[in-house]
Amino acid sequence: MYHIRFHGRGGQGIKSAGRILGTAFFHEGFEVQDAPRYGAERRGAPIFAYVRAARKPINERGVITEPDLIIVADDSLMPIPAAGVLLGAHEQSVLLINTTEQASTWKERLRFPGTVIALPAAEEGKDRAELQYTGAVCTGAAARLAGVITRSALKQAILDELAPLGDRVIERNLANALDAYERMAEHAGCVTEGQGVPADPYHPPEWVEVPFEDARVSAPAIHAAATSVEVKTGLWRTLRPVIDHGRCKRCWWMCTTFCPDSAMSIDAEGYPEIDYDHCKGCLICSAQCHNHAIEAIPEHLAGTGKAGGGRP
Numbered sequence: 001m002y003h004i005r006f007h008g009r010g011g012q013g014i015k016s017a018g019r020i021l022g023t024a025f026f027h028e029g030f031e032v033q034d035a036p037r038y039g040a041e042r043r044g045a046p047i048f049a050y051v052r053a054a055r056k057p058i059n060e061r062g063v064i065t066e067p068d069l070i071i072v073a074d075d076s077l078m079p080i081p082a083a084g085v086l087l088g089a090h091e092q093s094v095l096l097i098n099t100t101e102q103a104s105t106w107k108e109r110l111r112f113p114g115t116v117i118a119l120p121a122a123e124e125g126k127d128r129a130e131l132q133y134t135g136a137v138c139t140g141a142a143a144r145l146a147g148v149i150t151r152s153a154l155k156q157a158i159l160d161e162l163a164p165l166g167d168r169v170i171e172r173n174l175a176n177a178l179d180a181y182e183r184m185a186e187h188a189g190c191v192t193e194g195q196g197v198p199a200d201p202y203h204p205p206e207w208v209e210v211p212f213e214d215a216r217v218s219a220p221a222i223h224a225a226a227t228s229v230e231v232k233t234g235l236w237r238t239l240r241p242v243i244d245h246g247r248c249k250r251c252w253w254m255c256t257t258f259c260p261d262s263a264m265s266i267d268a269e270g271y272p273e274i275d276y277d278h279c280k281g282c283l284i285c286s287a288q289c290h291n292h293a294i295e296a297i298p299e300h301l302a303g304t305g306k307a308g309g310g311r312p
């Protein structure tokens with residue numbers, strides 16, 4: 001059975017990537033499970049999706065803990081423990097990273113026990129609002145690494161899954177997925193099927209049994225307000241919105257109203273300000289600003305002087 005886990009950020013098409021790969025396996029005659037894991041309003045947040053594929057019925061359920069293939073759509077997830085990218089990696093695991101760095105660099109940096117393959121990341125586009133179709137790229141590469149999915153099955157799966165999104169989206173995804181499929185030719189079939197996890201030797205984890213209590217104790221609710229301020233969603237950000245006060249017309253209701261995380265406020269002079277501890281980098285504010293006064297710069301370049309933005 002193939003155990004495959006995709007890791008990426010909300011908005012990169014990771015849910016669709018898992019879905020397309022599952023459908024491609026299905027077209028090749030496999031039994032399939034695929035499911036994403038994410039919460040509400042997760043653009044920019046670490047999310048994952050998993051796919052199981054086997055020639056016989058699949059009895060396993062739940063999150064994949066011993067992956068045969070891990071696909072990482074965004075290498076900035078690697079240092080985030082909560083993303084759990086390396087969970088359960090073993091000597092037969094293959095790690096495919098969408099990155100600008102070498103596979104050998106990642107292998108050494110992570111002390112990864114299995115094989116590491118780099119999938120060269122796309123150049124930074126000029127228009128950051130333009131989608132990179134990263135999920136499709138990862139799907140195409142994953143299909144080739146598995147070695148049992150033909151180009152035509154991959155193509156059919158993309159047509160099946162993306163049909164509601166229209167011809168233009170399908171075309172771009174197809175082109176990117178098939179290109180990645182070809183680029184991974186030298187690694188075709190390098191992923192081996194892992195063993196299914198039998199239920200017999202299952203031992204419950206060393207958890208603490210909590211006795212039944214009054215509902216107010218055993219199912220506590222949080223009644224205090226504003227506790228989410230402790231959750232620093234700014235750690236999710238890969239692109240940083242930077243307000244150019246030279247262009248800003250102080251029509252603050254335009255950008256601040258649309259910020260889904262209430263991470264924008266107004267300063268004493270009427271200019272919007274961004275709370276970077278809680279700005280997750282969704283760039284909705286940038287899209288709403290009709291004066292193009294909010295630029296998006298890569299987070300890793302913020303403060304290095306290598307990217308524009310900021311107060312004149």
Ligand code: SF4
Pocket residue numbers: 243247248249250251252253254255256272288289290291292293294
């Ligand atoms: S919408 Fe643009 S111009 Fe208007 S306040 Fe926001 S940043 Fe400034």
Ligand code: SF4
Pocket residue numbers: 241258259260261262263264274278279280281282283284285286
């Ligand atoms: S400040 Fe802009 S980029 Fe940040 S969370 Fe709000 S809308 Fe998204």
